[in-house]
Amino acid sequence: MLPKKATRKTPLSPEQKKENKLISGIRITVEHAIAGIKRLGCMSQSLRNRRPFIDDTFILLSAGLWNFHLRRD
Template identity: 90%
Template sequence: MKLKNRAFFYWCETRAGKKRQTTRKGLIMTDETRQIGFIPMSKNGRRHDKRLLDKVDIIRHIPPEVTIWADTGFQGIDKQHPNTQIPKKGTRKRPLSPEQKQENKIISGIRITVEHAIAGIKRLGCMTQILRNRRPFIDDTFLLLSAGLWNFHLRTA
């Protein structure tokens, strides 16, 4: 009976999203050439991006002269690293000014290289399909394998 309760607890803890699917979330750090430099172990999909980044504690290892281009899921990272660029968020009461919109376009134009790297990882079919394997850490193994293949593709192309 205890094993069943433990499995149910794990199932409840890993559910995330609108449809309450069991998901995993990971961080990816890339450079301007779309090379993947750092991938920590993935965690439950319910965990917030900033909380996951704080748990990994990689920010303190990045030199201050390196610029971090993050998305809005990492609000508060600018307090940990002095050279951080995050898009501004507008509200209904305070919409963004045209200068802020232009700045957000510049930031998203630079951040698109990360999205290209994520698309390169998804070229391996197992990263886009539902993972039915129950082996521990097999999702991290697939992620590292697909990231290595993507980096190899970038070096040889």
């Protein structure tokens, strides 16, 4: 989701500004989650594997650990 952009000729209406605020709130939550998962290291580097579906397992484990970290605090 991308926010609406104003141009020189057409500034944003108050309704569009509210939409942008809502979009940015959702977007920052998602970006923080992705950054937290990447902090584990295994998701920020390339994964070299030969087994099928192991990358899905790594993502699930990383997301689970990040959720555990969030609930612990």
